[in-house]
Amino acid sequence: MSTEKKYLDLVQKQNHYNQALSLLAWDARTGAPKKGAGQRSEVIGTLSSEVFALSTSNEMESLLTELEASEDTIADITAKSIKESRKEYDRNTKIPAAEFKEYVTLQSQTETLWEEAKDKSDFEMFRPNLEKLIDFKKRFIGYYGEETGHAYNTLLDDYEPGVFVDTIDEVFSDLRKNLVPLVQAVTESAHQPKMDSLLTHFPKENQQALSLDILKEIGFDFSAGRMDETVHPFAIGINPYDVRVTTKYNESDFRVSLFGTIHEGGHALYEQNISPDLIGTPLSSGTSMGIHESQSLFWEKFVGQNFAFWERNYPLLKKHANGQFDNVSLEDFYFAVNQAKPSLIRIEADELTYCLHIILRYELEKALIEGSLAVKDLPHVWNEKMQEYLGVKPANDGEGVLQDVHWSFGAFGYFPSYALGYIYAAQLKEAFTKSNPGFDQLIQQGDYAPIRSWMTENVHQFGRGKKQADILKDTTGSGIDAKPLIQYLQSKYTKLYKL
Amino acid sequence: MSTEKKYLDLVQKQNHYNQALSLLAWDARTGAPKKGAGQRSEVIGTLSSEVFALSTSNEMESLLTELEASEDTIADITAKSIKESRKEYDRNTKIPAAEFKEYVTLQSQTETLWEEAKDKSDFEMFRPNLEKLIDFKKRFIGYYGEETGHAYNTLLDDYEPGVFVDTIDEVFSDLRKNLVPLVQAVTESAHQPKMDSLLTHFPKENQQALSLDILKEIGFDFSAGRMDETVHPFAIGINPYDVRVTTKYNESDFRVSLFGTIHEGGHALYEQNISPDLIGTPLSSGTSMGIHESQSLFWEKFVGQNFAFWERNYPLLKKHANGQFDNVSLEDFYFAVNQAKPSLIRIEADELTYCLHIILRYELEKALIEGSLAVKDLPHVWNEKMQEYLGVKPANDGEGVLQDVHWSFGAFGYFPSYALGYIYAAQLKEAFTKSNPGFDQLIQQGDYAPIRSWMTENVHQFGRGKKQADILKDTTGSGIDAKPLIQYLQSKYTKLYKL
Numbered sequence: 001m002s003t004e005k006k007y008l009d010l011v012q013k014q015n016h017y018n019q020a021l022s023l024l025a026w027d028a029r030t031g032a033p034k035k036g037a038g039q040r041s042e043v044i045g046t047l048s049s050e051v052f053a054l055s056t057s058n059e060m061e062s063l064l065t066e067l068e069a070s071e072d073t074i075a076d077i078t079a080k081s082i083k084e085s086r087k088e089y090d091r092n093t094k095i096p097a098a099e100f101k102e103y104v105t106l107q108s109q110t111e112t113l114w115e116e117a118k119d120k121s122d123f124e125m126f127r128p129n130l131e132k133l134i135d136f137k138k139r140f141i142g143y144y145g146e147e148t149g150h151a152y153n154t155l156l157d158d159y160e161p162g163v164f165v166d167t168i169d170e171v172f173s174d175l176r177k178n179l180v181p182l183v184q185a186v187t188e189s190a191h192q193p194k195m196d197s198l199l200t201h202f203p204k205e206n207q208q209a210l211s212l213d214i215l216k217e218i219g220f221d222f223s224a225g226r227m228d229e230t231v232h233p234f235a236i237g238i239n240p241y242d243v244r245v246t247t248k249y250n251e252s253d254f255r256v257s258l259f260g261t262i263h264e265g266g267h268a269l270y271e272q273n274i275s276p277d278l279i280g281t282p283l284s285s286g287t288s289m290g291i292h293e294s295q296s297l298f299w300e301k302f303v304g305q306n307f308a309f310w311e312r313n314y315p316l317l318k319k320h321a322n323g324q325f326d327n328v329s330l331e332d333f334y335f336a337v338n339q340a341k342p343s344l345i346r347i348e349a350d351e352l353t354y355c356l357h358i359i360l361r362y363e364l365e366k367a368l369i370e371g372s373l374a375v376k377d378l379p380h381v382w383n384e385k386m387q388e389y390l391g392v393k394p395a396n397d398g399e400g401v402l403q404d405v406h407w408s409f410g411a412f413g414y415f416p417s418y419a420l421g422y423i424y425a426a427q428l429k430e431a432f433t434k435s436n437p438g439f440d441q442l443i444q445q446g447d448y449a450p451i452r453s454w455m456t457e458n459v460h461q462f463g464r465g466k467k468q469a470d471i472l473k474d475t476t477g478s479g480i481d482a483k484p485l486i487q488y489l490q491s492k493y494t495k496l497y498k499l
Numbered sequence: 500m501s502t503e504k505k506y507l508d509l510v511q512k513q514n515h516y517n518q519a520l521s522l523l524a525w526d527a528r529t530g531a532p533k534k535g536a537g538q539r540s541e542v543i544g545t546l547s548s549e550v551f552a553l554s555t556s557n558e559m560e561s562l563l564t565e566l567e568a569s570e571d572t573i574a575d576i577t578a579k580s581i582k583e584s585r586k587e588y589d590r591n592t593k594i595p596a597a598e599f600k601e602y603v604t605l606q607s608q609t610e611t612l613w614e615e616a617k618d619k620s621d622f623e624m625f626r627p628n629l630e631k632l633i634d635f636k637k638r639f640i641g642y643y644g645e646e647t648g649h650a651y652n653t654l655l656d657d658y659e660p661g662v663f664v665d666t667i668d669e670v671f672s673d674l675r676k677n678l679v680p681l682v683q684a685v686t687e688s689a690h691q692p693k694m695d696s697l698l699t700h701f702p703k704e705n706q707q708a709l710s711l712d713i714l715k716e717i718g719f720d721f722s723a724g725r726m727d728e729t730v731h732p733f734a735i736g737i738n739p740y741d742v743r744v745t746t747k748y749n750e751s752d753f754r755v756s757l758f759g760t761i762h763e764g765g766h767a768l769y770e771q772n773i774s775p776d777l778i779g780t781p782l783s784s785g786t787s788m789g790i791h792e793s794q795s796l797f798w799e800k801f802v803g804q805n806f807a808f809w810e811r812n813y814p815l816l817k818k819h820a821n822g823q824f825d826n827v828s829l830e831d832f833y834f835a836v837n838q839a840k841p842s843l844i845r846i847e848a849d850e851l852t853y854c855l856h857i858i859l860r861y862e863l864e865k866a867l868i869e870g871s872l873a874v875k876d877l878p879h880v881w882n883e884k885m886q887e888y889l890g891v892k893p894a895n896d897g898e899g900v901l902q903d904v905h906w907s908f909g910a911f912g913y914f915p916s917y918a919l920g921y922i923y924a925a926q927l928k929e930a931f932t933k934s935n936p937g938f939d940q941l942i943q944q945g946d947y948a949p950i951r952s953w954m955t956e957n958v959h960q961f962g963r964g965k966k967q968a969d970i971l972k973d974t975t976g977s978g979i980d981a982k983p984l985i986q987y988l989q990s991k992y993t994k995l996y997k998l
Binding site for chain 2: 016019020023024027032033034035038039042043046221222223224226238239241242279
């Protein structure tokens with residue numbers, strides 16, 4: 001058997017274990033019995049250890065070394081795959097095993113501690129663990145090697161490979177400078193949406209039927225996926241032929257399930273349209289968190305919150321809603337679902353204010369890693385920035401610095417990808433519109449095929465085989481640029497709020 | 500690490516893979532997307548190969564050999580576990596790998612061929628493959644070693660360890676001699692149930708609510724299990740804390756889901772009540788197919804088709820049924836759900852006629868393995884026996900000899916366990932009644948706890964750690980005995996049909 005074939009068999013085995021792990025994760029979050037949690041963790045532990053062992057095995061190391069030496073004679077997919085495997089090998093072998101184990105234990109303790117601290121709004125309770133986690137992160141950066149000029153770049157590399165602090169500083173600063181006054185103007189506008197109609201009782205079964213219709217409408221392939229209920233919605237690609245979305249129903253606010261479903265549907269369209277040629281290799285997933293988020297946000301915001309979408313689908317909503325919107329005009333409805341209002345909680349934020357929540361977190365994370373901000377000063381700086389960027393101030397740390405789970409399991413470097421997703425989505429939309437000027441008309445007609453095809457051709461099909469920078473360069477001709485997003489938000493909200 | 504600990508770690512790893520495989524199997528049959536079937540098979544293939552490799556590894560062999568030599572110093576659970584592992588090791592190593600691979604290929608080809616042959620009622624199409632499968636089986640018996648006086652005993656050992664042809668011949672003959680005249684009398688009785696009310700439209704959602712209520716009623720623990728819809732109902736124990744039942748809904752015949760759910764619920768109660776101490780060992784499952792079936796049949800027949808059960812639950816059924824039984828008396832309803840009528844199809848047979856379907860199959864299988872019956876004569880003998888035992892004759896082989904899937908994948912020796920399950924269930928019920936005479940009263944009061952406790956104490960908790968023969972001996976003081984079943988059927992059907 002050739003070295004290439006041996007390597008492909010090995011990563012396929014990893015992939016098969018990972019598929020089983022994905023199913024276990026989906027199952028755990030969609031109705032698996034509670035009492036099974038302990039055994040389920042053990043099964044997940046055994047399979048994960050096996051994947052880890054394969055990724056750091058002597059066999060992997062020697063196959064990679066051989067293939068790296070003969071890069072010219074191997075297939076393109078293999079050449080790109082070995083880069084991913086090498087990165088994984090390095091990450092998984094550079095940290096001393098004992099230290100990593102200590103870190104994993106701390107992660108899980110801190111996540112539990114965080115829940116309690118959040119409930120009690122008690123930052124001091126959480127502080128010592130957060131300090132330890134940051135110390136670990138700094139040491140890990142040392143092990144990985146800080147090759148790109150800033151320690152935080154090494155963390156970014158886990159989520160958004162190839163994007164560095166200097167770029168993010170520039171685009172986030174551009175975004176912040178433009179958003180802060182716009183948010184302020186919107187807040188002060190006398191013209192505000194009427195929200196009452198949105199918050200009337202909408203039975204769960206009807207919301208479910210609506211979500212299913214809308215997923216079909218945007219082109220989710222139900223023969224290669226399914227939709228279930230969950231507490232914290234997510235989409236998961238077990239493989240491109242089995243991609244599952246989940247949603248949650250709030251009978252007093254149908255927006256949670258409807259826009260949530262479209263959001264997860266966007267992630268799912270990405271996963272369903274990764275080239276089947278990549279199945280079983282490390283390339284068969286989204287290329288970065290930010291590009292993944294660009295797909296969910298593209299469908300949720302640029303399609304689902306588009307006036308043209310509701311010109312077409314408002315009758316469908318009314319059908320499922322059984323009369324509650326009969327006296328609400330399309331224009332009033334559209335304004336209401338696009339309400340923009342500064343608020344304290346990131347996951348409840350609208351598209352206008354969302355990125356400011358992210359920028360704040362990015363600035364704090366970077367300062368913590370640089371050492372220019374001490375953990376003890378975090379709540380104070382958080383509150384100051386909330387006031388400065390959004391004009392609101394948390395009454396306590398539970399609705400402030402303690403609101404997100406991410407830091408409690410050491411996920412530093414993750415937050416920026418949420419805002420990058422918004423920026424990319426706007427850039428991709430602009431690029432699409434250059435070759436297809438009738439974007440809104442397509443949506444108004446429910447003719448999503450050209451949009452999906454364009455996304456598949458330019459983004460989806462490549463999986464991890466094409467990096468974020470190349471996707472942007474080939475579609476937009478440029479790098480990361482906040483202008484399309486700024487223009488979109490300025491134009492939309494100036495009009496909506498009659499600024 | 501001690502040898503014992505090493506062994507327990509190894510079987511725990513097998514168990515964790517098997518838990519993942521169980522989840523994959525459940526998922527595949529409860530709504531996994533169609534297009535994912537190919538990838539799913541590959542994942543199942545990879546995990547199964549791993550389990551097989553562990554079961555036949557040098558490590559397993561040397562751990563077993565060491566532990567077998569020191570049986571006195573190891574824990575009881577380990578001592579019983581190594582017997583199971585040794586049996587698996589022997590089974591998996593005795594057949595030459597190439598031959599086994601050829602057999603597996605033939606199995607899957609024949610199952611596909613069987614579907615077509617059944618649809619076309621074309622036995623000749625199926626015959627050559629069936630002959631080859633039987634040849635394989637005979638050769639495998641040779642490899643395994645025919646230690647117990649009859650080749651068929653080696654096949655029985657896969658499903659009902661410790662039960663041999665001489666015992667089955669005796670109890671089945673006893674059963675047959677008593678059932679044939681009883682079935683004939685029932686068929687000829689002028690007193691027959693009115694079936695119309697049962698076959699009225701019963702909406703699926705209502706049936707689902709009823710099934711959930713009844714599962715709760717009999718004590719299924721929903722915090723350690725769930726219920727889903729499927730095409731071919733089954734129960735699956737991933738581990739004792741995660742046991743899943745499935746059901747199917749026929750809107751023209753609510754009995755399919757109701758009694759199906761109780762049946763699978765009986766299997767599930769077994770799996771949920773296996774001692775947690777056995778988790779992760781080869782003992783954490785049902786001890787035999789027959790004992791497992793005794794639990795499902797006990798709940799389905801002796802509880803669910805009991806008059807006392809309907810005295811209590813007929814109002815509940817009426818509530819869910821929305822009026823369709825309002826003019827049907829409890830007595831008429833009870834008679835109807837206990838209709839006994841000879842029919843051609845095993846899986847649709849009632850409790851009175853079911854065992855005759857099994858006895859027929861057992862006699863044919865034994866003759867095929869002995870060589871006293873040629874495959875080409877199978878359809879003819881099948882039809883003759885159907886006439887003799889049940890008084891009905893298939894119009895074609897599709898509803899005759901081709902009706903069951905089992906032979907198409909080489910499952911010879913499996914069928915007897917279905918009838919043994921009936922026999923054991925009646926024996927266990929009789930044993931329970933000796934210490935708890937008010938069986939019907941408990942059911943009428945919905946007080947199942949004493950019944951469940953007794954079953955857990957005497958059957959469930961041991962998993963595979965107690966063999967069928969010991970369970971019967973310790974509960975009934977005897978071996979396999981068809982008399983309690985015969986008495987139950989004679990008494991019940993003589994009364995129902997006024998014989």
